[in-house]
Amino acid sequence: MIVKTQAERDALECIGRIVSKTRDAMVSSVRVGMTTxxxxxxxxxxxxxxxxxxAPMIDYHFPGYTCISVNQTVAHGIPDDYKIKSGDLINVDVSAVLDGFYADTGKSIVVGDPIASHxxxxxxxRVAYEAMIAGISAAKLGNQINDIGISIFETAKKNGYTVIMNLTGHGIGRALHETPQAISNYYCRSENDKIELGQVLAIETFISNGSNMVRDSSNGWALKTIDGGFVAQFEHTIIVQEDGPAIITL
Incomplete structure (x- = not known):
């Protein structure tokens, strides 16, 4: 989506605030022993x-309000009776729609007090968050979409990690997934469209300590690492402005 009016921007900022409030409330509510x-x-x-x-419930009939992915599940984790444990790596991904406008955000945390085993x-x-910020910073006029992926990949690489190559960010606004359909976490030659003024993007990082690919699980939704490694994911929805990207899901 390209934002063209103040009314469109106001509507996007409204749903952006809602999904960010939902994300933060869920993350702060995580307790050992509660179910996803x-x-x-x-x-x-x-x-x-x-x-x-x-959005996933309305658009794709997903069996949950949000996606909650634990440990080796990277994305699209179905909320169920799993009881959260200390040391679990949990990603909360919230996307929603209000009055025809969409926003998408996500955050990964480690449950429990910081200890050596965590x-x-x-x-x-930490690196997944830093990579997201680097990717957002690259989402500026004069750059191409694949400049975002370069920034994400370089942040992961310098910290000794890799990226998941078959999961991406995406355009958003009037639908959950819009053009560009993919914003990779690495340099993808075909993602060479110029970043436009007013463009709405969901910048999403998938940073891995192992394999660079994920696979489908038996439930048809959850995506898992192929080697038992871990992946952290962060996501913000932004609007490209003349003076840089504006994050609407803070």
Missing amino acids: RELDEIGGRILEKYGAKS TVKQNLC
């Missing part, structure tokens, strides 16, 4: 409070 379904229900109640609808996962989360 209980965590998802918190998100559902917040979306309902603001009149928003879960260091690998905590470092992975």
Whole structure:
């Protein structure tokens, strides 16, 4: 989507605030022993409070208000009766729609107090966040879409990590997934479209301490690492401005 009016921008900023509030409330509610379904229900109640609808539920009939992915599950994790444990790597991904406008955001955390055994996962989360910020910084006029991927990949590489190559960010706005259909976490030659003024993008990082690919799981939704490694994911929705990207999901 290309934002052309103040009314469109206002609507996007509104749904951006809603998904960010939902994300932050869910993350702050994580407790050892609660189920991921209980965590998802918190998100559902917040979306309902603001009149928003879960985008994956409405658009794709996903069996949850949000995607909650644990440990070797990288994305599209279905909320269920799994009881959260200390040391779990959890990603909360919230996308929603209000009045025909969409926003998407995600955050990964390690459950429990920081201890030595959690260091690998905590470092992975740190780098995934830094890679997202680098990617967002590259989303500026004069650059191409694949400049975002270069920045993400270089951040991962200098920290000793790799990126997942078959998961990407995407355009967003009037639909959950719009042009560009893919914003890779690495340099992809074909993603050479110029970044446009007013363009709405979901910048999404998938940083791995192992394999660079994920595979489908038996439930038809969840995507898992192929080698048992871990992946941290962060995501913000942005609007490209003359003076740089504006994050609407802070």
